[in-house]
Amino acid sequence: MTERRRVPFLDLVSPHRELRAELRSVFEALLDSAAFVGGPAVTAFEREFAEFCDASECVGVASGTDALLFALKAAGVREGDIAVTVPNTFIATAEAIVQAGARPEFVDIDERTYNMSPQLLREFCERQCRVNAAGELIHRKSRRRVTAVVPVHLYGQMADMDSIEALAEQYGLMLIEDACQAHGAEYFSKARGCWRKAGSIGKAAAFSFYPGKNLGACGEGGAVTTSDAALAQTIRMLRDHGQAQKYYHEIEGYNGRLDTVQAGILRLKLGHLAKWNGLRREAAKRYNELLGSTDTVMVPFEPEWSRAIFHLYVIRVRDRAQLQKRLAEDGIGTAIHYPVPLHLQKAYARLGYKAGDFPVTERCAEEVVSLPMFPGLSNEDVARVVVRVRDFVSKSYSGRLVAAAAGGGD
Secondary structure, eight states: OOTTOOBOSOOOHHHHHHTHHHHHHHHHHHHHHTOOBSSHHHHHHHHHHHHHTTOSEEEEESOHHHHHHHHHHHHTOOTTOEEEEOSSSOTHHHHHHHHTTOEEEEOOBOTTTOSBOHHHHHHHHHHSEEEOTTSOEEETTTOOBEEEEOOBOGGGOOOOHHHHHHHHHHHTOEEEEEOTTOTTOEEEETTTTEEEETTSSSSEEEEEOOTTSSSOOSSOOEEEEESOHHHHHHHHHHHBTTEEETTEESSOOOBOBOBHHHHHHHHHHHHHHHHHHHHHHHHHHHHHHHHTTOTTSBOOOOOTTEEOOOSSEEEEOSSHHHHHHHHHHTTBOOBOSOSSOGGGSGGGGGGOOOTTSSHHHHHHHHHEEEEOOOTTOOHHHHHHHHHHHHHHHHHHOOSOOHHHHHOOOO
């Protein structure tokens, strides 16, 4: 291991170099068939990804944002409704809710998993809402119907789905998974006594195939998984101008189809995804082993009911900016996901939230930093990163992170 060895935050070049010949064959086959929109490549990928997710249906679409938008609309979210989600996520989660005609309302996250807190979701339903005579959940302040809950499986770890699913059933909410970072993540359901895949639990789930995802296209792409055949058919119409048959438009739709080239690429990569996810888990385990004894660094918490696929490996430290600067000087790449919570974004100022409304999210947003994570990350690279992190925190400050001692629900 050389002292100045560069460790990138993400390596998208090596896997494509390794698969170059197979990727070329996908493109050449497409040139020979000229089936550039739709066709067997899309259908085959949809079938295989549905099977991978333990769902009966998959509909390929143009992006993860389209996937969530179409899932919400097809599930029945309507103009003026409320969909509940978290402020600790990429803006696409809220964008899709708004573009479906609904208003996002937020609940804070669990301190350790960074995902939706079931306890706070319950408090939202009990304290901020009421059930009307028709059995609908109504937001007390805005008097809007609350019709959906959208938990985000952040960083590649699933939310506590037994608890959230139970609340959704109790209050008649449509459960839509934002699984855009969770391709292959699993959750052990005590209620069912088995492991369940991301994309198989809610009424529908949205996936993104942005290039940096665990299953990434060579461009944009997304998919909806569901076990509701009627909902899947509605999404197929929504993605294709509202038509079930060419030139016969049953509803007004969108141009949101999954590109055929990307479908072929994704189908090829899907065969490697389980191995790649396993390599990410091994790298995360190594990080945890080397960093775990440091009480000034908060490593990812994986509950016993979780099999995370570590789309990101996120730690929490004080003096994050200085840590990033020091690592960058040593040739180590890092990133921040996400520095400004959604409720404090200028784009959502109209929602009326203010600083302090979601303290856990706000605290995390100031402390999280994502370390290098990708399937080709070597043990030597992990060790180099850890040495630099430990060296920084030992020289910069002492004392345990306050948040680390706070804990949270499993």
